Amino acid sequence: MVRDIDRRTFVTGAAAIGAAGLAGCTGNGNGNGNGNGDGNGDDSGNGNGNGGAGREVSLGVLMPITGDLGSLxxxxxxxxxxxxxQLEDAxxxxxxxxxxxxxQTDPTAGVSEANSMVNAGVPAVVGPAASNVNFxxxxxxxxxxxxxxMSPSSTAPGVTDLDDDGYIFRTCPSDALQGQVMGEVARDRLEAETAATLFLNDDYGQALEAEFVSAFEEDGGTVLNQVSFEPEQPSYSPQLGDALDEDPDTLMVVGFPQSGIQLFRDYYSDYDTGVDIIVPDGLRDSDLPGEVGNDMENVIGTAPLSDGPGSDFFNExxxxxxxxxxxxxxxxxYDAAAVLILANIAAGDNDGTAIRDEIRNVANPDGEVVGPEDLPEAIEMVENGEEINYQGASSSVxxxxxxxMIAVAYEIFQFLDGGIETLDTLDFEAE
Known part of the structure; x- marks a missing residue:
C-alpha cells in the first residue's frame, strides 16, 4: 500500500526473505504530427509528432567504475x-x-568526464552516482x-533545492526520508536508546547522518558520539574508538564499500562487542562480508528498493x-536511461533543453501506461505523437x-549467511 510516512508510526510491509531485486508520456499531446522531425513539443503536452526515426539518440552514462563506490x-x-x-535487439x-x-568517485574526475561529454555534444546523462560528485x-x-x-543514486537532500533551471532529476529518493527510516529502525526494530554515528565526510555522509540524528532524537533516543571519516584510509581504528566510547546501543555507519571493507575489518578485529550496526544503501554490497572476512550478521540496513510495475521484467x-x-x-x-531516451525521441533532437521539457510528458500521467517490457512500442507511440505514461522498474517514475520521485519503496535488509536478505519492505508517497 502506498502511504505517507508518519514520523511516529513506522509501518513495514510483508516480509520478503531473499536477495532484493535492486537496484511516461509524451508531451506531443494532440497527436497532430507533421513528421518533419522538429519535435516542437512543450511541457504542456501540446506539440507535434516527431518523425525522427533513423537519427542518433545520444545519452551519457557517468558512473563511478573505480574509487570508493567502484564495486557498485x-x-x-x-x-x-x-x-x-534491449532496444537494439528489438x-x-x-x-x-x-x-x-x-x-572514479571523485568530484574532480567527475567534472572532467562531464566536460568531455558536453564537448562531445551529449545532451542528457544518467548520473553521477555519488552525491559529492553529483553536486x-x-x-x-x-x-x-x-x-x-538524472542520477539513479544521488540521495543527498540538497539535490532537491538546487537552483537548476529544471535540468536536474533523480530516480532515487532523498535521504531526507532514509534518515527517518533508519531512525525508526534503530528505535523500533533494534530497540536502541542510545546511538553513535560514524559517517563519510562528504555531502552524502554528512546529510544522511544529520537526518538520522534528528529522527532518532525526535523519537526519544540519545546520540552519544558523532564521528566523521575520510575515504579509503589505511585504518579506521581511531574513529571506531571515538564512536564506540560510552557503549552505545547501536552504531550508525554511512560510507561506501571500499572504505567499508577496512572499517569493518578494524571493527571485527578490535572493537566487536556485538553492538547492533545500521547502514544505508551505500554499504549494501553482497560482497562485503567476504571482503571483510566476517558474516556481519549484526549489521542491518535500509536502501531504496526497485519495486515498480516493471520490476519483474527488469529483474529477469x-x-x-x-x-x-x-x-x-x-x-x-534503467528507469533514468529509459526516460531520457523517450524524452529525446519526443523532443526530436539531441538538445538538453528540449529533452528537459519532455521528461514529465513521457513519465508522468496522463497517457497510456507503458513499462520496461513495452519500450520498443513506447518509442513508436512517442514518434507518432501519442501520449504515454512510463512506469518503471524501480517505481512509477x-x-x-x-x-x-513522488512515490518509491524502501527495503530493510540484513547481512546473513555471507550475503544479503530482505527483511521487510516499505512503500511511501512523498507529501
Missing part, C-alpha cells in the same frame, strides 16, 4: 546500458549512442551548459543479460516539481 558503480551502469541493448529505428565516463558536476557542468542530469532481463541478480540502484539507472 559498474552494476548501476549496467542497468542503464541494458535499455540500449531493432528500433534509432542509433542509441551511449557515451560512458568514470567519475560538483551539475553545478559546474550540466546546468551552465543546458545538459539534463538484467539477470539474463549479466548472469547476476540486480543490486542497489540498478533499477533506478513520476517526477515532482523539483525533479524528485
Amino acid at each position: 558503480g559498474g552494476t548501476i551502469r549496467d542497468g542503464a546500458l541494458l535499455v540500449r541493448d 531493432g528500433v529505428d534509432y542509433d542509441i549512442n551511449i557515451v560512458e565516463g568514470d567519475t 560538483q558536476v551539475v553545478e559546474n557542468v550540466f546546468i551552465p551548459n543546458g545538459v539534463v542530469g 532481463s538484467y539477470e539474463e543479460a549479466y548472469d547476476r541478480s540486480p543490486g542497489v540502484f540498478n533499477g533506478q539507472a 513520476d517526477f515532482d516539481d523539483n525533479g524528485d
